[in-house]
Amino acid sequence: xxxxxxxxxxxxxxxxxxxxxxxxxxxxxxxxxxxxxxxxxxxxxxxxxxxxxxxxxxxxxxxxxxxxxxxxxxxxxxxxxxxxxxxxxxxxxxxxxxxxxxxxxxxxxxxxxxxxxxxxxxxxxxxxxxxxxxxxxxxxxxxxxxxxxxxxxxxxxxxxxxxxxxxxxxxxxxxxxxxxxxxxxxxxxxxxxxxxxxxxxxxxxxxxxxxxxxxxxxxxxxxxxxxxxxxxxxxxxxxxxxxxxxxxxxxxxxxxxxxxxxxxxxxxxxxxxxxxxxxxxxxxxxxxxxxxxxxxxxxxxxxxxxxxxxxxxxxxxxxxxxxxxxxxxxxxxxxxxxxxxxxxxxxxxxxxxxxxxxxxxxxxxxxxxxxxxxxxxxxxxxxxxxxxxxxxxxxxxxxxxxxxxxxxxxxxxxxxxxxxxxxxxxxxxxxxxxxxxxxxxxxxxxxxxxxxxxxxxxxxxxxxxxxxxxxxxxxxxxxxxxxxxxxxxxxxxxxxxxxxxxxxxxx
Amino acid sequence: xxxxxxxxxxxxxxxxxxxxxxxxxxxxxxxxxxxxxxxxxxxxxxxxxxxxxxxxxxxxxxxxxxxxxxxxxxxxxxxxxxxxxxxxxxxxxxxxxxxxxxxxxxxxxxxxxxxxxxxxxxxxxxxxxxxxxxxxxxxxxxxxxxxxxxxxxxxxxxxxxxxxxxxxxxxxxxxxxxxxxxxxxxxxxxxxxxxxxxxxxxxxxxxxxxxxxxxxxxxxxxxxxxxxxxxxxxxxxxxxxxxxxxxxxxxxxxxxxxxxxxxxxxxxxxxxxxxxxxxxxxxxxxxxxxxxxxxxxxxxxxxxxxxxxxxxxxxxxxxxxxxxxxxxxxxxxxxxx
Numbered sequence: 095x096x097x098x099x100x101x102x103x104x105x106x107x108x109x110x111x112x113x114x115x116x117x118x119x120x121x122x123x124x125x126x127x128x129x130x131x132x133x134x135x136x137x138x139x140x141x142x143x144x145x146x147x148x149x150x151x152x153x154x155x156x157x158x159x160x161x162x163x164x165x166x167x168x169x170x171x172x173x174x175x176x177x178x179x180x181x182x183x184x185x186x187x188x189x190x191x192x193x194x195x196x197x198x199x200x201x202x203x204x205x206x207x208x209x210x211x212x213x214x215x216x217x218x219x220x221x222x223x224x225x226x227x228x229x230x231x232x233x234x235x236x237x238x239x240x241x242x243x244x245x246x247x248x249x250x251x252x253x254x255x256x257x258x259x260x261x262x263x264x265x266x267x268x269x270x271x272x273x274x275x276x277x278x279x280x281x282x283x284x285x286x287x288x289x290x291x292x293x294x295x296x297x298x299x300x301x302x303x304x305x306x307x308x309x310x311x312x313x314x315x316x317x318x319x320x321x322x323x324x325x326x327x328x329x330x331x332x333x334x335x336x337x338x339x340x341x342x343x344x345x346x347x348x349x350x351x352x353x354x355x356x357x358x359x360x361x362x363x364x365x366x367x368x369x370x371x372x373x374x375x376x377x378x379x380x381x382x383x384x385x386x387x388x389x390x391x392x393x394x395x396x397x398x399x400x401x402x403x404x405x406x407x408x409x410x411x412x413x414x415x416x417x418x419x420x421x422x423x424x425x426x427x428x429x430x431x432x433x434x435x436x437x438x439x440x441x442x443x444x445x446x447x448x449x450x451x452x453x454x455x456x457x458x459x460x461x462x463x464x465x466x467x468x469x470x471x472x473x474x475x476x477x478x479x480x481x482x483x484x485x486x487x488x489x490x491x492x493x494x495x496x497x498x499x500x501x502x503x504x505x506x507x508x509x510x511x512x513x514x515x516x517x518x519x520x521x522x523x524x525x526x527x528x529x530x531x532x533x534x535x536x537x538x539x540x541x542x543x544x545x546x547x548x549x550x551x552x553x554x555x556x557x558x559x560x561x562x563x564x565x566x567x568x569x570x571x572x573x574x575x576x577x578x579x580x581x582x583x584x585x586x587x588x589x590x591x592x593x594x595x596x597x598x599x600x601x
Numbered sequence: 602x603x604x605x606x607x608x609x610x611x612x613x614x615x616x617x618x619x620x621x622x623x624x625x626x627x628x629x630x631x632x633x634x635x636x637x638x639x640x641x642x643x644x645x646x647x648x649x650x651x652x653x654x655x656x657x658x659x660x661x662x663x664x665x666x667x668x669x670x671x672x673x674x675x676x677x678x679x680x681x682x683x684x685x686x687x688x689x690x691x692x693x694x695x696x697x698x699x700x701x702x703x704x705x706x707x708x709x710x711x712x713x714x715x716x717x718x719x720x721x722x723x724x725x726x727x728x729x730x731x732x733x734x735x736x737x738x739x740x741x742x743x744x745x746x747x748x749x750x751x752x753x754x755x756x757x758x759x760x761x762x763x764x765x766x767x768x769x770x771x772x773x774x775x776x777x778x779x780x781x782x783x784x785x786x787x788x789x790x791x792x793x794x795x796x797x798x799x800x801x802x803x804x805x806x807x808x809x810x811x812x813x814x815x816x817x818x819x820x821x822x823x824x825x826x827x828x829x830x831x832x833x834x835x836x837x838x839x840x841x842x843x844x845x846x847x848x849x850x851x852x853x854x855x856x857x858x859x860x861x862x863x864x865x866x867x868x869x870x871x872x873x874x875x876x877x878x879x880x881x882x883x884x885x886x887x888x889x890x891x892x893x894x895x896x897x898x899x900x901x902x903x904x905x906x907x908x909x910x911x912x913x914x915x916x917x918x919x920x921x922x923x924x925x926x927x928x929x930x931x932x933x934x935x936x937x938x
Contacts, residue, residue: 136693139693400811400815400818401603401811401812401815402603402605402811403811404807404810404811404910404911405811405814405823405907405910406911408665408755411669412668412669415668415669415670415671416671416676418671425824426822426824427822427824427825430820439815466682466686466689467686467689467690467693468686468689472682564682564685565679565680565681565682565685565726566675566676566678566679566726566748567675567678567725567726567727567748567749567750567751568675568748568749568750568751569748570668572754573668573748573750573754573755574665574668574754574755575754575755575756576755576756576758576759577603577605577606577756577759577807577811578605578754578756579811
């Protein structure tokens with residue numbers, strides 16, 4: 095029985111859903127209650143939930159430069175969270191309940207299904223323009239100092255565009271006509287002349303500030319690296335909207351100059367926006383390697399120091415030992431690069447990078463992949479249907495599929511200990527590891543399922559990837575390496591040597 | 602050379618143990634072993650300490666295999682991910698307080714973070730590490746929750762194995778009194794020496810081998826070469842189908858595990874010389890066999906380096922097992938007779 099009341103279809107948002115979408119909404123959506131004063135979603139956290147307020151009211155705050163600003167109030171029938179649900183971005187603001195509230199909560203998969211409905215999409219996009227646009231625009235350094243009124247005056251004059259992977263948005267040499275704000279996805283800027291990567295742009299970065307300065311042409315080809323959604327703010331619109339306020343145009347031009355100076359100077363402002371970097375941003379060569387190898391999208395990589403790795407396979411064996419389906423999540427293959435810090439060759443092993451733009455999660459239509467509060471990408475096993483969308487979407491090929499349940503040949507996954515059961519006295523310790531006698535081999539015990547302990551049958555025919563040994567006090571591969579050759583770190587740090595903790599110490 | 606394999610506080614401790622015994626022997630004017638002027642206490646102390654050091658070495662091996670078999674005690678610490686997430690949210694709250702300046706003293710932050718972990722019962726899984734903020738806009742302290750690695754990383758156990766193993770050999774020499782007597786004592790001494798030397802050789806290969814292997818590998822790692830070889834094998838099998846069956850069997854006969862490409866090429870040359878034309882399908886096949894030969898040659902070279910890196914274990918492990926058996930017999934015989 096659905097928890098969704100019939101009255102929701104009276105809301106304009108859900109009014110024109112087709113029967114299939116209604117059925118989906120009733121089956122998948124949940125109701126949530128938030129007491130007055132409680133925080134429902136917090137700035138900077140990943141929530142990826144789209145919520146509609148049924149009763150009560152809430153306020154939205156954003157913390158900037160140490161100050162908390164009230165951005166607006168939400169009441170009955172209002173919604174929020176579309177930005178996170180659409181693009182897997184962290185929440186741009188905090189939402190706090192003013193009175194006791196009830197919400198309809200749609201997870202990312204459900205939201206994406208509903209977003210296919212034209213009416214629903216128009217409503218959500220319309221509200222985004224009205225309420226969230228000014229919040230989102232303020233994230234961009236260019237618009238940081240504009241007031242809410244000034245930002246809202248841009249409403250209705252901007253275009254929200256979506257591009258497939260590999261599309262050139264702007265061509266080198268053409269006149270810059272607009273400022274672009276990346277909503278989701280990633281864009282690289284490559285020089286046609288040298289073929290070099292000049293920069294890259296991810297969620298909340300802007301490009302095209304040139305249009306506000308004297309330099310009026312694109313410095314390179316701007317190409318999408320993934321499915322990318324952008325906001326296009328034509329320069330004519332800016333000039334037109336702020337025609338009565340010449341100070342604003344002057345301020346925007348000044349900031350654009352500043353941003354471009356940073357880009358071309360020692361410290362690339364672009365890079366700092368994304369990497370939270372320091373003055374030692376990567377050089378063009380390093381950026382090129384990272385973008386070329388797609389490491390740029392990765393959050394954390396498993397790095398193997400090849401001059402230390404004795405190829406004993408302890409990492410893979412220990413990975414096997416923590417997963418009861420006996421399938422390693424780690425493969426000792428991957429891109430080789432030279433660490434700038436140590437000058438030694440390292441391998442970025444094909445293990446989950448927990449990307450900032452998780453293409454697997456965006457591709458999953460069943461809500462089987464979620465991001466936890468730490469930003470790690472996790473599987474919801476019950477929802478995985480083994481459709482392989484995630485594994486084909488993953489740019490690093492780190493997601494693999496377990497054999498389907500029908501593949502009987504691999505059935506005795508617990509056979510590994512059978513010989514140990516024959517040892518007198520201690521043999522009983524291994525009881526249950528024989529497929530026939532196993533107490534685990536049928537259905538997983540509820541508590542085991544809860545802790546994500548993959549028990550043989552459960553993970554059959556499903557997608558698997560490195561789960562960072564979820565729920566255990568170690569990362570097995572790092573824990574069991576006898577020469578400390580394997581370590582988890584940010585891929586950009588491998589090249590820039592910018593790791594404060596010196597995870598890969600010098601000799 | 603990976604010098605990190607030799608840098609550890611375990612080396613200092615192991616050296617201190619041996620130095621302590623040597624100092625005791627010199628200061629007491631004692632003779633080592635059971636020679637004239639021997640000291641019973643010194644003899645027993647060296648014997649039991651050696652056993653203690655051997656125990657550490659064995660514990661390392663047991664810890665390794667316990668983990669491999671999935672029976673290591675830390676497997677029981679597994680917690681639901683939801684609990685870990687709740688703890689992380691509590692830590693986020695603390696991070697916010699640090700950012701806002703409500704918490705600034707290092708000790709206070711550490712205590713609050715530790716309490717948050719305790720509240721959610723995940724203190725055995727996560728430990729708190731505070732790092733000073735380095736960049737503009739960073740909080741005064743960055744609160745990191747890292748895995749506890751409860752039994753210690755294998756890397757540290759490896760150091761313990763290495764240095765306490767060497768210290769044990771030195772104590773065996775002190776225990777035996779530099780003499781190499783026939784019988785149990787002498788066998789033990791020789792075996793302990795052999796185990797230690799093979800171990801040291803192993804560490805040498807482990808510290809120098811990886812760099813050599815990496816240099817040789819280039820872009821073609823052993824894993825890749827293996828996969829490439831399998832792929833080429835499939836292609837070669839498919840290419841054989843287009844070749845005359847008689848020639849096919851001749852080709853197969855010449856193929857050995859190590860290659861046989863040169864002989865195959867020779868066979869083709871002789872066929873061409875005799876008939877004046879290249880047999881159908883042979884050109885493609887030869888090209889594939891040439892590639893396969895090159896990959897297999899590379900694979901052999903890589904395996905050779907790998908084998909050299911790990912060959913010492915073939916003698917080290919059985920000798921170590923034999924040493925333990927003899928040590929057990931030695932202890933039993935000392936007390937029984």
